[in-house]
Amino acid sequence: MTSYILVGLTVFLALLFDFINGFHDTANAIATAVSTKALSPRRAIITAACMNFLGAILFTGVAKTIAKDIVDVTSIPNSPVVIIAALISAIAWNLITWYFAIPSSSSHALIGSIAGASIVAAGFGAINYKGFLSIIESLIISPILAFAVGYIMFTIFKFLFQNLNLSKANRRFRRVQALTAAIQSFAHGTNDAQKSMGIISMALVSSGLVTSVHIPFWVQVSCATAMALGTSIGGWKIIKTVGTQIMKIRPASGVAADLSSALVIFGATKIGLPVSTTHVISSSIMGVGAAYRVKGVNWGTGKRMVITWFITLPISATFSAIIFSIIKLIL
Numbered sequence: 001m002t003s004y005i006l007v008g009l010t011v012f013l014a015l016l017f018d019f020i021n022g023f024h025d026t027a028n029a030i031a032t033a034v035s036t037k038a039l040s041p042r043r044a045i046i047t048a049a050c051m052n053f054l055g056a057i058l059f060t061g062v063a064k065t066i067a068k069d070i071v072d073v074t075s076i077p078n079s080p081v082v083i084i085a086a087l088i089s090a091i092a093w094n095l096i097t098w099y100f101a102i103p104s105s106s107s108h109a110l111i112g113s114i115a116g117a118s119i120v121a122a123g124f125g126a127i128n129y130k131g132f133l134s135i136i137e138s139l140i141i142s143p144i145l146a147f148a149v150g151y152i153m154f155t156i157f158k159f160l161f162q163n164l165n166l167s168k169a170n171r172r173f174r175r176v177q178a179l180t181a182a183i184q185s186f187a188h189g190t191n192d193a194q195k196s197m198g199i200i201s202m203a204l205v206s207s208g209l210v211t212s213v214h215i216p217f218w219v220q221v222s223c224a225t226a227m228a229l230g231t232s233i234g235g236w237k238i239i240k241t242v243g244t245q246i247m248k249i250r251p252a253s254g255v256a257a258d259l260s261s262a263l264v265i266f267g268a269t270k271i272g273l274p275v276s277t278t279h280v281i282s283s284s285i286m287g288v289g290a291a292y293r294v295k296g297v298n299w300g301t302g303k304r305m306v307i308t309w310f311i312t313l314p315i316s317a318t319f320s321a322i323i324f325s326i327i328k329l330i331l
Contacts, residue, residue, distance in 0.1 A: 003207045006080035013087035015194040015226040018024045020094050021192055022052070022230020029281065032254035033181035036110035038174045047178075048185040049140045053110050055189025058222035060215040061272035062191055066198025067205070067213045069131025070114050073290035076122045079206035081327050083199060088111035101302065105276035108312040110195055111135060116317030117324040138273040140168040142264055143283035143309075144294025150260040158291070180258035187265040188277045189227065190244055190271065195274055196223045198203035253288045260284040 006164035029052075030044040039047065048084040073079040111132075118126040161169055200219050204210045249257070261277070261284040268275040282305055289297035 002079050003080070006084065006211065009205050010080060010083050010087065011200055011222070012090065013084060014199045016150055016201075017087055017094070017106075018193060018196040018226035019092050019100070019230035020091060020242045021196075022049075022227040023098070023233050024130045027045060029184040029277065030181055031281075032249050032257055032285070034048050035249045036174060036177060036251045036254045038177035038251060038254065039181060039318050043234055044181060046148040047182050048188075049228040051182050051185035052189035053224045053228040055191075056128050056197075056227055057189075057220055058194030059190045059194060059248065059269055060220065062194035062269060062274050063197035063201060064213050065131070065272045066110075066195050067215075069112060069128055070178050071118045071126050071132075073202050076118055076126050076206075078121055078170070078328065080203060081331070082114070082117040082121045082205065082324060083203050083229075085117040085324035085327055086110065087199065088323050089096050089116070092319060093316050095185040095307065102160040102308050104305075104312050105139070105278050106192065107139060107195060107274050107276040108309065109316040110199070111139075111274070112313035112316035113320035114199075116320040119317075120321045120324050125237060133283065134271060135274060135322075137165050138161075138275055142268060142275040143279035146261055146264045146280040146283040146292075147197065147287035149214070150257055150284035151190075151291045152287075153260045154253060154256040154288040154291035161252070170251045175254050176198055177251050177254050177258065180262070181263045184258045185231075186280070187262040187269070189224070190269040190276050191275060193223050193227045194269075196226070207281050210266060238281035250283070253292055257281070257285045257288045260287065276309070326329055 030039070032050045033039040034044050035043055047116075057093045071082075073083070076082055088105065090113045093104070093113075115127060115132065164172075197215050197219050200223070201210075201213055201215055202304055204216075205213060222315040264280050264284070265275060266276060282302070286297055286302050
């Protein structure tokens with residue numbers, strides 16, 4: 001009976017994490033379209049919610065990576081408590097960074113939290129280092145790649161459309177941006193919603209309810225729905241930071257940033273690796289900005305983001321370790 005209660009609590013917290021992720025991270029996907037007025041806030045949110053749901057329902061590769069490549073839950077004592085502590089930690093960090101309008105990584109928060117609680121529960125041997133390091137590598141390489149792709153993409157745009165009238169170009173690109181924002185949101189759903197699916201799968205395996213890593217359809221639908229609902233309430237603090245405080249985004253640069261980040265996220269989803277959509281989107285915007293005019297990028301905002309990205313993993317690991325220890329004292 002206790003195991004069912006713990007699994008139920010885990011499912012609730014995982015869906016809550018996805019809901020918060022919806023308004024925390026999905027804001028990044030529509031920030032450029034809202035800031036250039038390619039889409040009204042209402043249309044942008046509806047588009048993002050629908051495309052996130054669709055992306056989340058069609059893929060499971062990243063979920064399986066989260067479920068089996070960070071730790072082996074079957075070898076960790078009190079693994080349901082480890083998962084619960086990790087989710088509480090990741091949710092807390094997401095809410096803190098959302099409150100201060102800092103586009104931090106939900107992926108870093110979740111992965112760091114799982115590692116921190118697992119280490120306290122079973123020592124450093126609990127970590128699956130091969131899988132864990134490949135995930136960390138993807139989290140580090142993806143924003144660098146997104147910056148490079150954004151720079152190259154906008155450089156190509158400048159060459160192809162250099163003779164186009166500015167106002168005409170803006171009108172055309174604004175129409176295109178409605179499509180690229182949808183693609184961006186779909187890409188976000190293919191990767192970010194998978195993480196909670198993986199967590200729920202870990203809980204099912206650790207409780208003995210299933211014997212192997214498998215993502216049930218009800219888990220896919222539940223996580224996709226939670227993220228879509230979170231998206232529907234918006235995330236205006238993050239939209240303001242990403243859409244206006246990195247650089248002045250114009251329709252052409254918005255399209256270039258959307259396409260660049262979507263390409264990187266789709267690539268990661270294809271090989272089953274989780275990436276931070278926040279990192280990827282923000283980095284692609286900075287890459288586009290550097291290609292447009294280096295001085296036009298607010299590198300101060302970029303520096304603040306990068307610092308947050310680096311501190312998220314250790315802070316969330318510490319949070320989850322403390323939360324796990326407190327829960328163990330209570331139980």
